[in-house]
Amino acid sequence: MAATSRSAFRLAVGAALFCHAVVRAGVLPEDRADALYHSYEGGGVEITGPSLMVLKNVGQNASVNGNYYVDSISSASIDVITSGASPYSEKRTEVTGGLDYMHGNSIMSLSYTNSSEDDYKANTAGFGISMDMFGNMTTVSMGYSRGWDTVLNNLDSSFSQDVDRQNYKLGLTQVITKDMLLELDYEGITDEGFLNNPYRSVRYLDPGGTSYSYQAEVYPNTRTSSAVAIRSLYYLPYRAAVSGEYRFFTDTWGIDAHTVKLAYAHPLKGGWLLEGNYRYYTQNSADFYNDLFPYKDAQNFLARDKELSTFSSNSIEVKVSYDFLENGWHSIDRGTVTLAWDHILFDYDDFRDLRFVAPIPGEEPLYSLSADVVQLFVSVWF
Amino acid sequence: MCLRTCCLLLLTLSLMGCSSIEPWVKPYERAHLADPIMNFDRDPVSGAYVTHVYQAREAARGAEGGHGGGCGCN
Numbered sequence: 001m002a003a004t005s006r007s008a009f010r011l012a013v014g015a016a017l018f019c020h021a022v023v024r025a026g027v028l029p030e031d032r033a034d035a036l037y038h039s040y041e042g043g044g045v046e047i048t049g050p051s052l053m054v055l056k057n058v059g060q061n062a063s064v065n066g067n068y069y070v071d072s073i074s075s076a077s078i079d080v081i082t083s084g085a086s087p088y089s090e091k092r093t094e095v096t097g098g099l100d101y102m103h104g105n106s107i108m109s110l111s112y113t114n115s116s117e118d119d120y121k122a123n124t125a126g127f128g129i130s131m132d133m134f135g136n137m138t139t140v141s142m143g144y145s146r147g148w149d150t151v152l153n154n155l156d157s158s159f160s161q162d163v164d165r166q167n168y169k170l171g172l173t174q175v176i177t178k179d180m181l182l183e184l185d186y187e188g189i190t191d192e193g194f195l196n197n198p199y200r201s202v203r204y205l206d207p208g209g210t211s212y213s214y215q216a217e218v219y220p221n222t223r224t225s226s227a228v229a230i231r232s233l234y235y236l237p238y239r240a241a242v243s244g245e246y247r248f249f250t251d252t253w254g255i256d257a258h259t260v261k262l263a264y265a266h267p268l269k270g271g272w273l274l275e276g277n278y279r280y281y282t283q284n285s286a287d288f289y290n291d292l293f294p295y296k297d298a299q300n301f302l303a304r305d306k307e308l309s310t311f312s313s314n315s316i317e318v319k320v321s322y323d324f325l326e327n328g329w330h331s332i333d334r335g336t337v338t339l340a341w342d343h344i345l346f347d348y349d350d351f352r353d354l355r356f357v358a359p360i361p362g363e364e365p366l367y368s369l370s371a372d373v374v375q376l377f378v379s380v381w382f
Numbered sequence: 383m384c385l386r387t388c389c390l391l392l393l394t395l396s397l398m399g400c401s402s403i404e405p406w407v408k409p410y411e412r413a414h415l416a417d418p419i420m421n422f423d424r425d426p427v428s429g430a431y432v433t434h435v436y437q438a439r440e441a442a443r444g445a446e447g448g449h450g451g452g453c454g455c456n
Contacts, residue, residue, distance in 0.1 A: 038431050051427050067430075135409075136409070169445075175412075178411040179415075181422070229446070229447060233420055233422060235417065243422075247442070257441060281442070286441070344435075
């Protein structure tokens with residue numbers, strides 16, 4: 001898996017922690033347990049595994065949470081195939097523990113995550129606080145997390161490099177009307193250390209221009225990014241909800257990205273809930289990205305990671321939930337089972353498919369992939 | 383002109399700080415907001431997983447939401 005993918009995973013962990021930690025200021029999260037099975041299949045990559053989470057109140061003012069997550073990866077991606085490497089399998093395990101403490105209209109949260117795989121170790125510690133104010137019309141939240149990663153290389157046992165990460169989050173949720181909520185989000189992230197992938201190469205034209213060769217990619221050792229998002233949720237008169245979201249992202253590598261998402265939730269009789277959403281994403285490439293460099297060592301930083309290229313993605317999600325314990329059972333208040341399916345299309349504008357040979361390098365067809373993501377999970381409140 | 387505008391803005395903010403803001407949606411009007419479908423992050427485990435799926439394949443990261451709040455239903 002690409003280093004950027006790995007680092008992104010750590011960031012996803014941070015996001016998850018904050019999700020758990022500050023559900024609603026002034027109200028501790030409900031006692032809840034979730035067991036989820038996830039499956040991703042696309043572009044020659046299959047990733048499956050469980051995610052188990054428990055949230056439990058301890059006394060009147062505290063709540064603890066834990067999450068166990070596994071990615072079992074089987075990869076024959078275009079990067080693996082075109083580099084001549086053999087398809088590989090690996091497993092990543094992540095464990096998170098957290099504590100929420102309520103004081104008045106505020107909730108403070110602490111969390112710690114450890115993620116481990118053969119060639120990447122990560123530890124993340126996070127702190128967050130959220131406060132209700134103005135008659136509980138406004139919720140303000142802040143968060144900070146710090147991560148310490150170690151990048152290893154399965155082909156070189158002496159290779160070991162560090163990455164330090166810091167996340168800063170600010171959020172505001174506002175009641176607009178009795179039917180409408182508005183949310184504003186900011187997140188700044190800084191990374192410092194070995195940010196590229198020890199296995200990945202870039203390609204460059206050989207003298208004569210009729211063939212190409214490879215050299216190792218070289219990334220800057222710092223990256224700072226900012227993302228701002230606005231999202232709104234609206235209650236429709238016939239008991240349904242519609243939501244919209246826009247996010248802008250920019251970083252010091254020259255990447256700007258835009259995300260738009262529209263969603264709809266429709267409860268049905270008998271405890272059923274139908275949901276659907278459409279998501280569009282687009283980004284331009286990093287300053288130092290090139291599908292084909294003109295010659296060896298063409299510039300000081302070199303990347304040919306498709307996640308840093310210019311591309312767009314379109315996705316749809318369909319989700320069905322059934323409340324199988326609407327009236328509770330023994331100590332369980334409620335239980336739901338949910339099946340979700342996402343279909344994602346990625347279209348790359350300057351990343352070429354090297355499984356095809358072109359007479360002149362740089363004229364191979366552009367790469368695209370489609371992916372299917374399935375989630376099946378059971379949630380119980382107790 | 384700019385200084386005058388800034389002074390006026392500061393004065394206005396100071397006065398706002400002295401007065402309490404009346405909630406324009408009363409607690410008894412929040413039945414719709416308290417409905418489970420009015421939650422930005424109804425399924426946190428699923429939400430965290432989907433965030434991971436996209437972060438692993440896109441350069442953008444952060445501000446995915448999920449900090450909750452809004453209803454004030456305590």
